[in-house]
Amino acid sequence: MSLAKTNHHTCSSRETNAIPRRTPREVMRLARMGSFHASRLSFMRVVLRELIDKEWKIIRSDWQLDEQGVGHAVYTVRLPNNGTDSGTDNDTDSGTNNGTDSGTDSGTDNDTDSGTNNDTDSGTDSDTDGGTGTTDKAQELSLVVFSHNLPDEKRSDRVIATEWDVTFALTTGIPDQATLRRLRANVPVQEEGRVSESEWVLSRANRSVRLFNHTVERLAQGQQPDGQMVDAIGYLMRTTAVYGSGKFGLADREVLCQVNQFFAGPFRAELLAVYLIRLFTYDLVEHLAKVKAQAQGTTPAKLSPTMRQKLGIGNSTGLGMAPFLLTHPALLGNWLMAREEALARVRSIEQAEAEKVEIFTDRLIRMERLAELWEVSHEDYQQRIDQLRSDLVRLRGEGLTLLHKAESQPWNELYLWTSQQLGTEATECLVSLLLEPYPELVDPLADCMDANESAEFIIDGARPVGEIRGVLNRFYGWTSPEDFKSDSANALVWYTSAEKLEPRLGFAAEGLSPYERPLAAARDAMRLAEVLRNTPDNSPIAEVLLAHPELRDAVRRLQILERHPYAEICDNTIDESLSPLDLLRCKLSFFGATRFDPRSDRWLRICMYQGAPIPDETGQVRGTDDWIYPPVA
């Protein structure tokens, strides 16, 4: 086991007749990873559980939009003060730190007053210490939204776009005038601007032309939008890039954790921002409907609570996020470990209580509804969905019968039957469904999904070649150097375009090789294997690296894989048959996305937070954690 040290206890140990986790070689195939569905462990679910359980309050703290919908709005989240205990360390002498609790108490020798939002300097880069403070004020986060009036022809979801319907940033505290000025100068231009360490997330969104205008029209006439259209589209706006982790001057992840330990978990800040922008989309359509109603002399309606809940927030995602899974092996390994451990725990249960079976059956039926709503224009993908739909019917029929008849380990019986009789889509969908009835076994694993990537970074050059070769065979036994001799196995090149620094995928034949980014781990491992063939077992690997510095990443990767069994994809990521959609879907399923809708072989749209509960009039979010599965019509 190699999960985060701090969570060792929650992440390991099961009964002795336990079903083992599926092997990395079975799971870490792109075809399977590209069939993952959202689950209890998905980050959106985690964020919502925290919001509900810890009673975070969300209020709209500012609304300055004109009749065209141009202006700004602020949504503020108040986190409970017990989110972290780091505030108590502020005044301690930094020289005495003995390193036992390093996660929460650094940054104290800067000015720790988090009131940097009061800085009068509206320059772009002067702010060096905001967000690291741990006073009460830092326990408020605000989404600052700039709303624009974008002509239809300028709207594009592509990364290379330069204007959007709305742009927004998640910042610490409640922004004052100076902060608003600073953000207004920088957030609307996105990648062209600079934000500060007070900001955690930078993003933008575009209207779904189809549903947005329809909804404004309907509300202006005092009616709700068409239910079928809402079901079919699922959102009023979609985000087109959500930046975090220090990009464009944003705070690094380490800084977020200092403010509140909850944000140590992956992508929690980003997905909180996305949840908040969803709230803005309701307010914006209501605002525009009101203006329209006034002009035409009608009485506008507000979006009904049911309608609000049905409306999620969309996202368009291109290749930009694909390299992530390849460049963060420890993180990927921990995500997969949590998911596989969760599955193994449920499969190991001796007897299923009636109440658990009932929950499972309910989610299964609602999953069928979700699959019904999931319509795409990509033909191959639609076939997969059709297959899933018929497999789910069999799961409800034959599968449930089997479940009821099983004498022991019924979930395991069901899993085995599904994996043998039904498709990969259905099998991975079942994995998610099996986790639903068992929050007590599954949910704590969500805290094992971050990774301290620097811990395994430094190469231990003293390791003998024989040992390194052993690790290499263990993780790359599925391939051999000979597999990489053909053109087709080396067909693709991952590169970064000078245009907005967007990651792209091209053909080696196009002469892109000089710009290649190191995202072909299996090929590089095989290059290492070839060199090691002729190296004595007892030589230190440092000697090999001195002669072959180009193999450095491959050696480092092996060192990471040793501690994270699910960190490597067992497929060639530059083969001509690669489907980048598999990488995108895997990552997005861990985010909690639904309704993957490929628009080409290289980008797709998804739906986020559809069905998720919304804050009541006091700002509190109440609801249950089953929102991802729609109610049965």
Next chain:
Amino acid sequence: MSESISLSLNEVESLCAKAVHGVGYPWGVAADIAKAVRWLAERNLSGLEPLAQALEKKEDKAIVFAVSLSDRALAVVESRLEIEESDSPLLLVPFLAWASVLAQTNLQADFGAVALCFVPALEAADSLAAIQVYGDLTQLPKSCAVSVDSVAVPTPSLALWHGKATRLVVEGKDLEVFARLEELAYNTYAPATEESRRSGAGSALSDND
């Protein structure tokens, strides 16, 4: 140009990795050097100028030698290491710290006016060796002799040197260095072409509906 730029540490690391690769070093070497500059930034030291200097001189020794220090940690601690003239001595510091941790041996590094004592047994917060500094590292010359010895005893009364900074503020002459590194980093980007825009990013169906 603005008077200062506050970089996140991820930006520092990402810029340096690209700059190092941009002059032709493998990505894996670039990653270590970039991590080293980040490590310095966490300690309020800018490694941008020493890095730019090492890259522009095409001084193979500085980059490859620095990386090899932690790779050959055991050799480093086993014999006294004398470097007659190091061109980017600051860049060696993180690698010596890592060598000390990997070999689990105290190290003393003498840079003339400044000396450092690395003590892995006093495990630091960031799982690296605890470090004591004698002198002012910001005054480290651009080039100096370095001697490294494993006979090192920490001074009990001297505070440990920790990495806590969360930003690197680039100002003054570093702004120009920063621009030079950005230029080197730019070498790693493929030129924007219509073909790349169309097929490389895979735009197909309308994204405006």
